[in-house]
Amino acid sequence: LHEASAQSRLDLWKDCYVLFSEDPIFGCGPDHWPLHAESFGWEPLKEAHSLWVQTATETGIPGIIMYSGFYLSCIIGCWKMLKILPPDADPWFGDSCRMTIAALVGFGVSAQFVSLEALEVPYYTALLGAGGIMIYGRVREQCPVAEELLPARTSDWRDETHSEVLNQPGFGFGDGQVTILN
Numbered sequence: 001l002h003e004a005s006a007q008s009r010l011d012l013w014k015d016c017y018v019l020f021s022e023d024p025i026f027g028c029g030p031d032h033w034p035l036h037a038e039s040f041g042w043e044p045l046k047e048a049h050s051l052w053v054q055t056a057t058e059t060g061i062p063g064i065i066m067y068s069g070f071y072l073s074c075i076i077g078c079w080k081m082l083k084i085l086p087p088d089a090d091p092w093f094g095d096s097c098r099m100t101i102a103a104l105v106g107f108g109v110s111a112q113f114v115s116l117e118a119l120e121v122p123y124y125t126a127l128l129g130a131g132g133i134m135i136y137g138r139v140r141e142q143c144p145v146a147e148e149l150l151p152a153r154t155s156d157w158r159d160e161t162h163s164e165v166l167n168q169p170g171f172g173f174g175d176g177q178v179t180i181l182n
Helices: 004-022 033-040 051-084 091-113 121-142
Strands: none
Touching: 004 033, 004 051, 033 051, 051 091, 051 121, 091 121
């Protein structure tokens, strides 16, 4: 089975790699792949149909590391924030992190198949994620406990110890000297 569109993309990416390998540090120059496309037998000013491949070809290894690192650092920062976010924190922080991660991962996958140099939405999405991280960090710095900003916490099942069950002989905790501190 041969699909022309998919095969032409693979051929484009292969030609981009050939040009990339000629100068992997600096690349061929920003916006210069379309100028070189004709020398590989493509129509003049042909785009690579992959943002990542074209960026690597044009800016080299440092350029693609910095460009992809911009988005990856935002995804990692949001992921780390989700790990430390207390359950009773304002839900906006968790929601903005999850939304940022989902949007940037979706952009990363879709950008493999299109050349979009001036698409601004991913930048704004990364800005939202970074802003959420920054605001949460400032709230924690100004009031580490942040009791006045958090809703009053009510007791739940995790606060109950049921020491009468744990202290019974044969339960596996020795001679009834179990103390649980919450």
